[in-house]
Amino acid sequence: MSEILLSLDNLNKSFGALRATQDVSLDLRAGEIHALIGPNGAGKSTLIGQIAGNLRPDTGSIQLVGQELTSMSVAQRARLGLGRSFQVSSLAEPLSVMRNVMVAVQALQGHSFRFWKPVNHDRSLLEPAYEALERMQLTHRAWTPVSELSHGERRQVEVACALALKPRALLLDEPMAGLGPEGSAHLTELLETLKLEVPILLIEHDMEAVFRLADRISVLVAGAVIAHGDSATIRQDPRVREAYLGD
Numbered sequence: 001m002s003e004i005l006l007s008l009d010n011l012n013k014s015f016g017a018l019r020a021t022q023d024v025s026l027d028l029r030a031g032e033i034h035a036l037i038g039p040n041g042a043g044k045s046t047l048i049g050q051i052a053g054n055l056r057p058d059t060g061s062i063q064l065v066g067q068e069l070t071s072m073s074v075a076q077r078a079r080l081g082l083g084r085s086f087q088v089s090s091l092a093e094p095l096s097v098m099r100n101v102m103v104a105v106q107a108l109q110g111h112s113f114r115f116w117k118p119v120n121h122d123r124s125l126l127e128p129a130y131e132a133l134e135r136m137q138l139t140h141r142a143w144t145p146v147s148e149l150s151h152g153e154r155r156q157v158e159v160a161c162a163l164a165l166k167p168r169a170l171l172l173d174e175p176m177a178g179l180g181p182e183g184s185a186h187l188t189e190l191l192e193t194l195k196l197e198v199p200i201l202l203i204e205h206d207m208e209a210v211f212r213l214a215d216r217i218s219v220l221v222a223g224a225v226i227a228h229g230d231s232a233t234i235r236q237d238p239r240v241r242e243a244y245l246g247d
């Protein structure tokens with residue numbers, strides 16, 4: 001069985017009387033895409049918040065490569081190897097693609113105040129940034145301002161920013177949002193290759209992409225995992241069809 005990179009053990013999180021996460025346990029293994037799906041309000045963002053470190057679970061634990069993350073800050077988790085791309089674009093529009101990725105690397109290295117060294121010539125930033133752009137097939141756009149990129153290319157840059165930090169596991173929150181069929185197909189192809197290097201926990205509304213990409217799917221309803229399995233199992237599960245697919 002493949003190595004477990006990320007594991008969630010009995011996570012619980014309530015907002016007042018609302019149990020937004022209920023006894024959630026799941027893991028992410030080397031070489032896979034594990035998708036987390038669920039209808040609106042199912043608790044996906046709340047769960048991602050706990051994994052990324054923006055929210056503290058009430059009980060339960062989160063481990064990355066066997067290390068306890070639960071009480072670590074967002075930055076500590078990132079340094080330990082938890083990569084994350086965001087639903088809302090966080091790129092600096094006027095800056096080049098390369099510069100955006102280098103800034104992401106710089107933030108992780110904790111050298112935000114290296115005034116004495118021009119960022120554009122710093123090999124310790126350039127090399128990981130270039131490598132990440134290569135993996136997202138974006139080197140031809142390296143010196144283009146982000147403002148000139150298509151929506152799909154911006155999504156690729158966002159993933160590249162996360163990759164440049166050399167994560168052991170990657171959280172992708174709705175990477176297909178707003179992409180047309182072509183952009184979505186291209187990103188799907190890239191993620192299929194990427195997962196072999198970095199396993200991906202994928203939150204995604206685009207069901208076609210989920211069924212095509214995911215090795216395993218966990219279905220969240222009212223904060224709890226109601227089903228878990230491969231695409232074929234999830235498609236046929238009557239509880240999932242009733243709760244999520246509305247069929």
Ligand SMILES: Nc1ncnc2c1ncn2[C@@H]1O[C@H](COP(=O)(O)OP(=O)(O)OP(=O)(O)O)[C@@H](O)[C@H]1O
Nearest residue numbers: 015016018020038039040041042043044045046047
């Ligand atoms: N900070 C908060 N305070 C109170 N309730 C919250 C808070 N954050 C989320 N909730 C509630 O927790 C439940 C789960 O919300 P969450 O945003 O995690 O769901 P989701 O699956 O990500 O939904 P969507 O697909 O619409 O983004 C919802 O009922 C929501 O209203």
